[in-house]
Amino acid sequence: MFKLGKRFNRRSFFRAFFGLVLTYIFPWKVKSLTSALPPHHTGDGFRNTDPNFKQADGLDVFNWLISRGTRRSFSKETAEIPSTTFNNILVENVNTNSVTWIGHSTTLVRCEKKLFLTDPVWSETAGPYNLVGAKRYTSETISIEQLPDIDIILISHNHYDHLDLNSVLSFAKNKKTHFFIPLGLKEWFADYGIQNLHEMDWWQEETFGSFKIVCTPAQHFSGRSPFDRNNTLWSSWAVIGKEKRFYFGGDSAYFSGFKQIGEKYGPFQLSLIPIGAYLPRNIMGPVHVDPKEAVQAFLDVNSQMMLPIHWGTFRMADEPIDQPPKDFLAEVEKRGLNWNAVQPFKIGETKIW
Numbered sequence: 001m002f003k004l005g006k007r008f009n010r011r012s013f014f015r016a017f018f019g020l021v022l023t024y025i026f027p028w029k030v031k032s033l034t035s036a037l038p039p040h041h042t043g044d045g046f047r048n049t050d051p052n053f054k055q056a057d058g059l060d061v062f063n064w065l066i067s068r069g070t071r072r073s074f075s076k077e078t079a080e081i082p083s084t085t086f087n088n089i090l091v092e093n094v095n096t097n098s099v100t101w102i103g104h105s106t107t108l109v110r111c112e113k114k115l116f117l118t119d120p121v122w123s124e125t126a127g128p129y130n131l132v133g134a135k136r137y138t139s140e141t142i143s144i145e146q147l148p149d150i151d152i153i154l155i156s157h158n159h160y161d162h163l164d165l166n167s168v169l170s171f172a173k174n175k176k177t178h179f180f181i182p183l184g185l186k187e188w189f190a191d192y193g194i195q196n197l198h199e200m201d202w203w204q205e206e207t208f209g210s211f212k213i214v215c216t217p218a219q220h221f222s223g224r225s226p227f228d229r230n231n232t233l234w235s236s237w238a239v240i241g242k243e244k245r246f247y248f249g250g251d252s253a254y255f256s257g258f259k260q261i262g263e264k265y266g267p268f269q270l271s272l273i274p275i276g277a278y279l280p281r282n283i284m285g286p287v288h289v290d291p292k293e294a295v296q297a298f299l300d301v302n303s304q305m306m307l308p309i310h311w312g313t314f315r316m317a318d319e320p321i322d323q324p325p326k327d328f329l330a331e332v333e334k335r336g337l338n339w340n341a342v343q344p345f346k347i348g349e350t351k352i353w
């Protein structure tokens with residue numbers, strides 16, 4: 001667990017807490033529209049462009065946060081999330097294409113001899129100063145120090161459960177590690193002295209060694225305080241090697257972009273797609289897929305194998321923490337899909353792809 005830094009004091013704690021609440025009450029800012037910009041650019045930030053996108057009602061969100069705070073102090077989660085010993089040998093074997101679930105959206109993907117890491121979060125709390133926010137429910141099975149050198153880190157957006165300052169600072173010590181980040185995040189990383197930044201917009205492609213790395217859309221939002229709502233972009237990522245390709249879905253609601261990504265860059269041999277934090281639907285529906293939609297997203301992006309992410313690690317929504325894989329597999333069975341190709345991983349589990 002990370003120690004509290006010098007940056008913390010009582011005043012900043014309360015500022016962060018009320019800031020988080022205010023973000024949900026006043027999420028809108030009037031954005032100036034500039035016609036020359038791509039549709040997802042607003043001039044001073046970004047927005048979702050799917051015709052079916054509808055922002056959750058601010059009052060509903062506020063009421064949910066308040067009732068959730070009360071309920072949380074009474075209810076205790078007892079479900080056990082399966083975990084297993086981390087298989088470092090397989091990850092270190094550069095000739096084997098492997099994928100490991102570290103927990104939540106943090107995954108290690110060995111692809112054509114390079115090691116990719118997605119949304120690295122090792123902190124105990126996903127929130128400002130690692131104090132306010134969702135607490136870690138299931139421990140990771142490997143420390144950052146035990147990992148082999150990471151070549152490329154893919155960041156989906158700046159929410160605390162995806163962009164963890166302490167974790168990225170640890171990885172940035174390795175000067176060979178490159179960070180691929182959505183538009184608008186370069187300044188944040190550079191302010192902390194992090195180098196090797198590749199800031200990209202939706203549908204932008206970059207050649208990196210023998211790979212083509214594509215910043216692909218997601219339907220979500222961003223912000224780390226009440227004052228930066230949607231100022232930086234959110235994204236998913238497609239990694240295209242010589243023979244293998246994988247898709248990292250980041251954090252997203254169900255939207256038409258999945259099909260577009262599949263048509264443009266599929267078929268993928270592997271996809272990392274969120275399945276958790278989906279209830280209540282009136283709050284979560286516009287920004288998080290539910291398990292049924294995750295199955296559809298897996299089909300839309302045209303993938304052979306899936307690692308279901310964004311569940312079992314931080315308690316963030318109203319469904320029981322072990323519910324997402326149950327609902328997900330029920331849908332897989334209903335549709336007669338290949339169970340083995342989408343079987344949820346244990347935390348720390350590695351599979352070959």
Ligand SMILES: [Zn+2]
Binds near residue numbers: 221
């Ligand atoms: Zn998010």
